[in-house]
Amino acid sequence: MSRSTLIVLKTLVWIACLAPLCWLVWAAVTNNLGADQTGAIAFFTGRATLRLLAITLAISPIRRLIPRLAWLIRFRRLLGLFAFFYATLHLLTWLGLYVSFDPVTMAADIAKRRYITAGMAAYFCLLPLALTSTAWAIRKLGGKNWSRLHTLIYVAAICGVVHYWWQMKPGVLTPLAITVVVGALLLVRPVVASIQRRKAQATATTARRASRSVSAQ
Amino acid sequence: MLIGKPPDVPSSEITSQDDYNRYLNRRKFLKGVAAAGAAGLGANRLGRLISPPTAVHADATKLQTVPSPLTTTGEQLTPYEYITHYNNFYEFGVDKGAPAKNAGLLPTRPWTVKVDGKVAKPLTFDIDDLLKLRPLEDRVYRHRCVEAWSMVIPWVGYSLSEFIKQCNPLPSAKYVQFLSYFNWKVDKWASEDISIVWPYSEGLRMDEAMNPLTLLTFGLYGEALPNQDGAPVRIVVPWKYGYKSAKSIVAVRFVEKQPNTTWNDQAPGEYGFYSNVNPNVDTVPWSQKTERRIGLPFYEQTRTTLMFNGYADQVASMYSGMDLRKYY
Numbered sequence: 001m002s003r004s005t006l007i008v009l010k011t012l013v014w015i016a017c018l019a020p021l022c023w024l025v026w027a028a029v030t031n032n033l034g035a036d037q038t039g040a041i042a043f044f045t046g047r048a049t050l051r052l053l054a055i056t057l058a059i060s061p062i063r064r065l066i067p068r069l070a071w072l073i074r075f076r077r078l079l080g081l082f083a084f085f086y087a088t089l090h091l092l093t094w095l096g097l098y099v100s101f102d103p104v105t106m107a108a109d110i111a112k113r114r115y116i117t118a119g120m121a122a123y124f125c126l127l128p129l130a131l132t133s134t135a136w137a138i139r140k141l142g143g144k145n146w147s148r149l150h151t152l153i154y155v156a157a158i159c160g161v162v163h164y165w166w167q168m169k170p171g172v173l174t175p176l177a178i179t180v181v182v183g184a185l186l187l188v189r190p191v192v193a194s195i196q197r198r199k200a201q202a203t204a205t206t207a208r209r210a211s212r213s214v215s216a217q
Numbered sequence: 218m219l220i221g222k223p224p225d226v227p228s229s230e231i232t233s234q235d236d237y238n239r240y241l242n243r244r245k246f247l248k249g250v251a252a253a254g255a256a257g258l259g260a261n262r263l264g265r266l267i268s269p270p271t272a273v274h275a276d277a278t279k280l281q282t283v284p285s286p287l288t289t290t291g292e293q294l295t296p297y298e299y300i301t302h303y304n305n306f307y308e309f310g311v312d313k314g315a316p317a318k319n320a321g322l323l324p325t326r327p328w329t330v331k332v333d334g335k336v337a338k339p340l341t342f343d344i345d346d347l348l349k350l351r352p353l354e355d356r357v358y359r360h361r362c363v364e365a366w367s368m369v370i371p372w373v374g375y376s377l378s379e380f381i382k383q384c385n386p387l388p389s390a391k392y393v394q395f396l397s398y399f400n401w402k403v404d405k406w407a408s409e410d411i412s413i414v415w416p417y418s419e420g421l422r423m424d425e426a427m428n429p430l431t432l433l434t435f436g437l438y439g440e441a442l443p444n445q446d447g448a449p450v451r452i453v454v455p456w457k458y459g460y461k462s463a464k465s466i467v468a469v470r471f472v473e474k475q476p477n478t479t480w481n482d483q484a485p486g487e488y489g490f491y492s493n494v495n496p497n498v499d500t501v502p503w504s505q506k507t508e509r510r511i512g513l514p515f516y517e518q519t520r521t522t523l524m525f526n527g528y529a530d531q532v533a534s535m536y537s538g539m540d541l542r543k544y545y
Binding site: 028 | 299302303311313363364366410411412413483484487499502503504506507509511512513514515516518519
């Protein structure tokens with residue numbers, strides 16, 4: 001991919017990722033957040049986070065299965081950081097509008113409200129990933145450690161989905177769609193890994209055979 | 218209960234309609250803002266998107282009402298638009314806007330309410346007779362949902378106790394159960410994103426049902442209930458979480474034992490039979506200490522929740538000696 005194509009695509013990703021925020025701000029300014037403005041902001045930022053997390057999680061399996069799309073990896077960090085950005089807005093909504101930055105209420109909520117516990121866990125899984133997203137951090141940590149640390153995104157996604165379910169009234173199934181998507185993206189990983197292992201084995205066998213036939217001559 | 222003498226001016230003209238006009242003016246202003254913005258962008262469709270046209274009041278039935286000493290004062294009414302477009306009526310979809318879209322299918326005429334169980338004789342009331350049974354009162358009540366949001370709604374109706382007296386319940390009747398309308402052909406959304414056993418069932422202890430605050434409700438803002446708000450007749454129990462106020466009632470059953478109630482069946486550990494608004498008893502998943510007033514801007518929405526939703530003076534005595542942590 002040429003540098004200019006990359007710049008154009010990155011710009012488009014920035015626009016796509018900031019569009020929801022622009023919509024939210026516009027809706028707030030024009031008094032169009034509906035009946036429950038606080039609830040609307042909380043839901044909107046939460047859903048944006050989960051969707052961006054799902055898109056981020058989709059990149060690795062896609063590029064492994066379709067080598068032609070390997071260049072997608074160049075967008076993974078950006079998407080992940082935007083997921084973190086919306087998660088931060090979501091957290092700030094809770095801090096500012098639900099508990100009014102009151103540490104006592106906050107502590108009680110985190111300890112007692114299991115959906116908040118799960119949400120906080122998800123956020124604190126994402127935080128180190130955002131902090132170590134720079135090239136410098138990858139170099140400092142070393143590729144292996146960095147990869148190991150970044151498997152926390154799986155925990156974050158699971159906690160995020162659980163958080164969504166736990167703040168629903170029992171019996172309401174709205175989070176089902178995102179649960180299926182995130183579940184599929186997590187379950188497809190071992191499958192992709194085993195396909196790749198088999199491919200690698202096949203390649204190795206062919207290579208061995210080829211070298212044997214060469215030496216036999 | 219005192220009904221008071223008929224006023225010279227219907228109270229709907231004094232309070233709710235005034236508020237409603239103020240609300241209309243606000244809408245006009247907002248429409249103006251939206252239109253200006255849309256004109257700037259040269260997009261007419263955007264204007265409609267920002268401020269969608271609403272057909273409220275087009276064919277609403279005006280109700281003849283009288284004022285009530287039991288009305289709640291000192292609260293700013295929630296706009297009609299939000300009371301009618303932000304509904305939990307899961308038979309018509311779990312989305313808050315779904316009932317306004319889907320409840321049109323509800324056949325509100327002819328409509329009867331069947332009374333049976335521990336009564337002298339089973340009865341059937343026609344909705345049009347119920348409307349004439351007692352003078353219809355304007356009663357503003359706070360409405361507190363278990364989801365920690367609240368509204369202030371100018372209901373129209375009379376005390377349920379007036380209706381119960383007509384039913385001649387036997388001394389063995391200790392509870393009243395209310396059953397909501399249900400028909401899979403009408404309530405097509407009742408299994409979409411939701412798993413509940415229908416029909417919707419609610420109940421009250423006899424003294425709660427007889428408390429003058431408990432309202433047999435036929436309207437809001439001086440007009441017949443829109444379908445999405447539980448037309449043509451519903452219960453309103455202002456000191457309990459909203460789900461206790463069953464909508465679109467087709468049967469009233471007097472029973473000896475505590476009846477099954479939908480949300481109690483759904484999650485017994487979280488939603489109790491009593492379900493009194495209580496900031497000191499949390500329900501999973503939400504804290505009940507605060508609530509978000511619907512219709513206010515997000516930066517001034519959150520307020521403290523009051524014990525019994527602010528109706529402690531009228532209702533607390535019914536629960537004296539009861540451990541409200543145990544009987545939540």
